[in-house]
Amino acid sequence: EAQVTQNPRYLITVTGKKLTVTCSQNMNHEYMSWYRQDPGLGLRQIYYSMNVEVTDKGDVPEGYKVSRKEKRNFPLILESPSPNQTSLYFCASAPRGGNTEAFFGQGTRLTVV
Amino acid sequence: GENVEQHPSTLSVQEGDSAVIKCTYSDSASNYFPWYKQELGKRPQLIIDIRSNVGEKKDQRIAVTLNKTAKHFSLHITETQPEDSAVYFCAAGGFKTIFGAGTRLFVKA
Numbered sequence: 001e002a003q004v005t006q007n008p009r010y011l012i013t014v015t016g017k018k019l020t021v022t023c024s025q026n027m028n029h030e031y032m033s034w035y036r037q038d039p040g041l042g043l044r045q046i047y048y049s050m051n052v053e054v055t056d057k058g059d060v061p062e063g064y065k066v067s068r069k070e071k072r073n074f075p076l077i078l079e080s081p082s083p084n085q086t087s088l089y090f091c092a093s094a095p096r097g098g099n100t101e102a103f104f105g106q107g108t109r110l111t112v113v
Numbered sequence: 114g115e116n117v118e119q120h121p122s123t124l125s126v127q128e129g130d131s132a133v134i135k136c137t138y139s140d141s142a143s144n145y146f147p148w149y150k151q152e153l154g155k156r157p158q159l160i161i162d163i164r165s166n167v168g169e170k171k172d173q174r175i176a177v178t179l180n181k182t183a184k185h186f187s188l189h190i191t192e193t194q195p196e197d198s199a200v201y202f203c204a205a206g207g208f209k210t211i212f213g214a215g216t217r218l219f220v221k222a
Contacts, residue, residue: 033210040122042202042214043157058209090156098206099145099164104156 006105023091031094032074036087081112115140119213132190136203145206
C-alpha cells in the first residue's frame, strides 16, 4: 500500500531533550516536506527536500533540522525543543516538487513541557 | 515571501446549500492549485486540483475556478452534506507548495 508513515504519533517531552520524528514514504517520490499545523495558522512549511541530499528552509525553520540521506526517509530533528514547538506535525511527499499532489503522513502530535 | 490568503476562516451553511471558499496567491510562478480536505483528527487529503492552463474543473459536487491574471482561485461545493464538514486548505504550488490558513466548514443538517 502506497503511504507516508510518521513515527511517533504522539510524543510528550521536556524542554531541551533532543528528539527525532521519522518520516518514510514508499512511493519513490522525489519531494518531501515537513509542516506544522497550529490553530488559525494552517499548514506552515518547516523544511522541504527536492531530492536526496537537497534540502531547503520553508517558512518556519528555526529550531528544526532535517536530513535526506535516502530517497524514502526525511527525519525531522529538534535539537533542543521548546514549548513553542508544541504542535501537530505532518510529513508529506510528492512525485516531483510543489506542483504535484502531496500525500500526507498521519501526523505527530508533539507536546513540549 | 510567497503567501496564500484564504477566506473565510469559518463558514457555516445549511445542508443542501452551496459553499464557496476563496484564495489569492502572490507568486506568479505558481502553476498548480490543489485543494485539500482535513476531517477531524485526520490527515489532509486532496479533493481536487487545477493547473494554470485551465480555468475551471469540476468533479461531481465540487468545482474549482482559477483566474491567473488576478491570482485568485476558488472552491465551490454544491448541495452540501453533513459529511462535507471539515477544514479545507487551498494551496499554490510551483517549486514548493504554500498553503492557505484553512477554512472550517460546518454543514448543518
